[in-house]
Amino acid sequence: MKAIVHDQLGPAESVLRLVDREVPEPGAGEVRIRVTVSGVNPTDWKARTGLYGGEVVESVPNQDGAGVVDAVGPDVDGLAVGDRVWLTLAAYLRPGSGTAQEYTVVPAERVFPLPGDASFELGASIGVPAITAHRALTVAEDGPTRLAPGALDGKVILVAGGAGAVGHAAIQLARWAGATVIATVGSAAKAGYPEAAGAQYVVNYNDADAGAQIRGFAPDGVDLVVEVAIGANAELDLEVLRPLGTIAIYANNGDKPFAVDIRQNMGLNARYQYVLLYTVGWDKLTAAAEDINAAIEAGALPVGEDAGLPLHHFTLDRTAEAHQAVESGATGKVLIDVS
Template sequence: MSAVVRMYKPGGPEVLQYESEEVAEPGTGQIRIRQQAIGVNFVDTYFRSGAFPLPTLPAVIGGEGAGVVDAVGAGVDSISVGDRVGYYFSPGAYAETRLLPATDAIPLPHDLGSEEAASLLANGLTAWGRLHRVHAVKPGEIVVVTGATGGVGSLLAPWAQHLGATVITPVASDERVEAAQALGLKHVVVAGTGQLAKEVSAAGAGADVVYDLVGRATFDEAVAALRDGGTLDLIGSASGAPDIDAAALERRRIRVTRSSTGDHLPDRATLLQASEDLFRTWREGVFGTRPIRTYPLSKIVQAHQALEAGFSEAAIVLLPDKT
């Protein structure tokens, strides 16, 4: 028997039920993974709450994990039993053992642990898509990243800086400045103080791109920092959806983009290339030492409570219970 977390109705963390199941042999094109670590992302709470309706219930949510292949189905010739693999968005992650389409599996390098992989892939590949597909960041450009201490932002902002951009990051308070600077970011300002406009003006004629993960709280200030003809990439809205004046943006020729990570990884070749770019950048130390907070899979309710409460900056990772 294998542990699994199911939900039978949408709601708060308490709807997540820790159970057991028999996991079938993999079918054609599938592999079976004995998971070593499972990523917990904020989007999981949207599926749990019903904000993003699930097609059927009961359901197993979660989309990110890493582990060891213990069985391979027919038609799979690029993955073998014993291989370590991860994945970034394949529903059904909250389980000790699971089936996975072989095309979703990402071979993991030997120097990347499973806990690190389960905290890195989804956010890292999201950052890759923004930096290489939405707006290809070039040396000397001015980049504004809101929410730079969050999951995606903590990878996207230092990565853009590594690519040679001047990265300016507005944070919510003086207390958040230190957290952003700990990521190696050089231009950290407090939102709502006028510092963002001054910092952007000192760097050049306006930001070439704003990667917005916060939404309403910083939106107007971030848009004002954009140069005419720049790019506004709407990634998240942690503070609520902003009021967007489409006509004003159009007059300034600002390109507004919204997209999902999958839009930038249309085939397996691109997925593998993006993963290699991510692993190389991680190996070069660009992301620093990222804290990870672990919970046993059986404590999934507490993990979701901690995630929604924002108890720490650490990534949350589930580990199968020891037996």
């Protein structure tokens, strides 16, 4: 089978290479997936460049994907050969199981049914971004731990970076759950993406009066912020957060240092919750996947240009270009058509 591997850390064009590997066999509790589409996320290029540290071993990149169950090992329930599925965290603690290959073997708990006639490109787009968004939307002290229609009724959610993949999923899931959604973007050219995803209001965070604009839509303040650049946005977040509000931080794009203003945060009784899927626990990941599948079945998580998330397709032999696109900040979702 064809696979993309690297056994060094560095630039995509230097370390990623296409090779032939043996088709792996599933063991107990594992399934083999014939990968149709592989999704590329920032975590994939960060791992490839060594930002996470760790021992350097031969690895297959990419955590997310979608395809068809090809073989099932012993002690697997709920999955059968021929099932259409999506998977996430495929390479977590399993460097050879990334989705940038024609077949991968992963623990069954990382694989979820792809509902109805949902496309493989949708399945490959939802893993890390949608589960991250779900986690961010369910960490408030007085908020829900699961998402469903009505779960966020009466809540106002601010989604920073509404044109990104996590922001896109957060907007869609929050709207599906009944929230009012305000999204921020960095340019007028990007404003249409969160609008297409369903955000009722969009604000350019570079505007001098961005806080006043957000307060105009949410006079009492926002209940929760889904935050992608806490260092750059901390001041704005506190300007618009209501007392007892929550800021869920899943990234710090731009790497601007983040300093906590103790007095201001104490005055708000603010809560900060960091979000990283690798250590959140499979009980929460599974619950998120179940809610995401319910949203897919309801038609609430579309992808594509019309839905506010442009799709960029690459072939397997162009995986390096796909990684470069994500690393350079391409707007939308980067996908690799594997088979």
